[in-house]
Amino acid sequence: MLQVAIIGATGYTGSELVRILSHHPYTNIALITSESRSGERFSDVHPSFEGICDIKLQMAAEIYKTHLDIVFLAVPHRVSMGYVQKWQNHKFKIIDLSGDYRLSSADVYQKWYDKEHLTPDLVPDVVYGLPEIDSNAISSQKIVANPGCYPTASILALAPLLANGIVDTKSIIIDAKSGITGAGVKSSATTHYSNVNENFKAYALKTHRHTIEIEEQLGELSESDLKVQFTPHLLPIDRGILTTCYATPQKTVTEKGLQKLYTSYYQSKPFVRVRQQAPEIKHIRGTNLCDVFVTYDERTNRIIALSAIDNLVKGAAGQAVQNMNIMSDLPQTAGLLSIPLNP
Amino acid sequence: MLQVAIIGATGYTGSELVRILSHHPYTNIALITSESRSGERFSDVHPSFEGICDIKLQMAAEIYKTHLDIVFLAVPHRVSMGYVQKWQNHKFKIIDLSGDYRLSSADVYQKWYDKEHLTPDLVPDVVYGLPEIDSNAISSQKIVANPGCYPTASILALAPLLANGIVDTKSIIIDAKSGITGAGVKSSATTHYSNVNENFKAYALKTHRHTIEIEEQLGELSESDLKVQFTPHLLPIDRGILTTCYATPQKTVTEKGLQKLYTSYYQSKPFVRVRQQAPEIKHIRGTNLCDVFVTYDERTNRIIALSAIDNLVKGAAGQAVQNMNIMSDLPQTAGLLSIPLNP
Amino acid sequence: MLQVAIIGATGYTGSELVRILSHHPYTNIALITSESRSGERFSDVHPSFEGICDIKLQMAAEIYKTHLDIVFLAVPHRVSMGYVQKWQNHKFKIIDLSGDYRLSSADVYQKWYDKEHLTPDLVPDVVYGLPEIDSNAISSQKIVANPGCYPTASILALAPLLANGIVDTKSIIIDAKSGITGAGVKSSATTHYSNVNENFKAYALKTHRHTIEIEEQLGELSESDLKVQFTPHLLPIDRGILTTCYATPQKTVTEKGLQKLYTSYYQSKPFVRVRQQAPEIKHIRGTNLCDVFVTYDERTNRIIALSAIDNLVKGAAGQAVQNMNIMSDLPQTAGLLSIPLNP
């Protein structure tokens, strides 16, 4: 059994990690930490878990006293890099769910996150853990940066096009819509029920930090220096992201050809379902699945690619467990085969 | 492996049975039927299941050609009794999720369901499958009537009081609130999004068929001929029932004493959680759990007992699988230990 | 034109007062105040009002420099009594939307609100402004206490029974359900979208402050010292309260007789609709209406009375305007005849 620690228990990422790992056949949750609520039980913070996970929360410093194979960092960015700085030479492997190690360099990080990085030398070396793109690169790593939720959905929607040089790299528009859990567990005007319910809006126009994450990954796939138009919106639902992506082909394409390409690209990827119809968020809710669909509009000569993921699972905790599986030579799907809760 | 059949694939009960049984360690889904959509795949009817359950739907008559240990009837009442009539002498065991065999006699059935029963002699013999009340009675049965969703929540909220003669049996009021999946998969004005969303109402005042089901079961527990006031309401959510039950004690009680009683009554019942605070629907969503809470208002001399279940799981498919486990000498919790999806 | 001031602009009560008064034919909004956001425009705080109400917010002290006929206090309890203490001798009339002057005495207030009252002598003299019960008493007042949202719905559901001695005063149970705006505009775990959405729960069991408000008013109507069982619940909707009230008759009653009684009791009350079917929240959304319905269950010998209001309108701002109309000799319905927004 892998001994795992979850650093940061109070957020949604933390509770989803516990939800998934509790039934994982090859792991044991050895430690859950929270600086603000240590001493309480995990189920005091997340009452759904009463009788299911009543582990007492510890301070993060407890990692020194615990035998651990894997440490999940489920804390805000900035906090994450502090732990990595301290723990990088420990024996356990680290999967960081924050944004701190997803970008190509400390400079790029500083530009988009507006703060200096604590471990600039480490940044370029940490692998971006999106297994459907390159799971080999992940398997040998000691530290993996778990992708953001929007980037996971966006990259999986577009990867077959970029990897095959099909689209004009200047033409990419990603119109993304996310459930409110993406904004976190913290109470604020943004998450107040009456500001979300029966409402819908775009936010962070032109400036969302996930933009650069998408650009770097798609850029690498297409071996080009591309820019994307990324517009996130807030859906009045708990979970789920749907992206609607537009791009102009730079080659002759057909709808059939594109669908064949997607099917082939994701052939041996257990969590990507290439659908025959536009995906729906509820079809993947609570699971590590990513549904994708591609179509071609002859009238306008434009490709439309759509994807749907659960932002807390494939967009966070589920993908982190998938990375853990890969890093630990376990079957990629171990502990991750739940069925969508629908309705 | 138990070979199981699900008769009736198109409804929510059918899809929940498949969701649960797909990961059940001791069963194999040998047959799924639908008279209206046979020939199609299960995932054509429920697209969430694409790649997860693509079994081809058959006609119910296929049961004759299939080796089966357990048959779940996930069809409307009236339809159910037709199948039971035909299949009662077959070797497989039957778990009926409809209301056809839950009442004490064909006469009572006719009074509340307004139709003659097809197998009047069988009705009194079929056991009511609420395992927390009497799991021994279930274990030896060939046919079990799976309880209704409201009755499951209501009886579990009140059973410790009735079984111990604590309350005036004339004083019981059950104010129940259910998510819209209780109204089924059928499209109608009742289930139209804009009639449910941002709305709330009571319905079937004084006449809901689950009233008699609750009365008979609580009556048996209290060895009395009781009547309850049962008022269902429609919540603008997908899943979940919350009941708020009121009763006047006929003995001196204390809050502490009542909570101790509940804890003790449900001690070895793995799916009932006696909580220290008012239950919430989201704390049990997607699971076979029933959260209960009891309190006593000295000011008014009244006991308030609350319960929360997922109407599609503990209120239908999950409880059916729990009954199957008991009827098949499997651990009661086999296949049923999922963790609430929250948020 | 009546010159009116709204003290407290940031909450929902404040914004609803502006919404209603902006189209009132006989009033002019002379002043809107906010201690925390003075200097900003009303539409900076409530962006829906851009171009509709861009009045600059003032400090409350501005009331001394403004000619005013009516002052609405849309501030939290405790804050309200401070203003009343200072302003009680000014010429303008005061309508207090907080709980500070709704109870019969400072002693009762202290018991339920757990704080000493600042103006104990004033408390017994301030009239409870529920116009359907006694609008004459309101018309001559200088200060009126605007009823709570739950009490408005509960009292209107039950008043005809109590005023006519029909029910056993010990038997009253009010199972109430409210939308989340009842919890106010403040961000907290309680109002976080993901704690409300797809969820439902009871809260403040046995102890909600509106209990005593209901008891005192129904007690007066029935000339008795009654206690009610009042259980509030939180609905995943923005607006609206539905109450389901239970009581045992102490006389022989019939359903027809009860419905006739209700129709007659509310005959000349323009905002109460006695319905022929169970009320629905969406049927009154955005309006000052109160839908009521009464039925009698012969089987259990119990009366069920239901009511529905919009908690922000008939339960707060609308009723305050109705009180203003009465206090100012205007038609009771002036400015209040909007039509339910449905869907």
Add this chain to the structure above:
Amino acid sequence: MLQVAIIGATGYTGSELVRILSHHPYTNIALITSESRSGERFSDVHPSFEGICDIKLQMAAEIYKTHLDIVFLAVPHRVSMGYVQKWQNHKFKIIDLSGDYRLSSADVYQKWYDKEHLTPDLVPDVVYGLPEIDSNAISSQKIVANPGCYPTASILALAPLLANGIVDTKSIIIDAKSGITGAGVKSSATTHYSNVNENFKAYALKTHRHTIEIEEQLGELSESDLKVQFTPHLLPIDRGILTTCYATPQKTVTEKGLQKLYTSYYQSKPFVRVRQQAPEIKHIRGTNLCDVFVTYDERTNRIIALSAIDNLVKGAAGQAVQNMNIMSDLPQTAGLLSIPLNP
């Protein structure tokens, strides 16, 4: 007083017309018709209107016996053209809320609606009633085609750009999101609560009929033959449309310049609010307002324009009343100045 008739009472458009016209200062609802429910009261069909509009529904043939100035056709397309064919020579003016007369010719209609037109000669002559684009053209008309909901939002978002030759006409993408009332009052799998709630999806990719309506109108504004990429999505809310529109400039632009252009273009348009921030659906709910916002992304050289309307008001009934006002020489805002219901 204008005597008006509403043909088609059972849908949302019909009920919104009654909601708005009931408080219109210059109209009298002389007739409401429904072929399927004539004889019943309007409030039997829409119970929110009990006591507010209890008019008895008639057959459409009653228009011959009624003095009428304005007839609103609130019936499905195809049905509408049948009435126009019969009634075109009557004295009253007609406002058609269906899609039957919005396109430039019967040929275009047949191509997108897949049916022959009954009055092909009339089609080119009927004016498209979007008052913010050309209210003069509307004022003298006898028959006006009320725009579709998506086209209203899309055209108002983009009109200043097209009318001023600012964008490459091949670059326009409209990613639109609508509440479920856009799918109508009919019960279907599409409108079933559990298929909408907590869900989100695109639909009618590449083929939605509103595409051609948008193309023709924007084409006229830009004096070019343009094509747009239009992708509608279904939001889990009752009302409201938000469009996110992307276009590439063909001139040098600045964000400031664009915002100035929008402000100036909509200067004397009472229902368009040019906002300084991304619009939100709840900011315009229940009103005839259209909020628009434009921004420019220097990084990608792309213009993003967003708009929000209430699909049932500015997208249907409200705009129809606005057209009636213009056709009847009334102030454009008569009866239409309600304030957003928020929350």
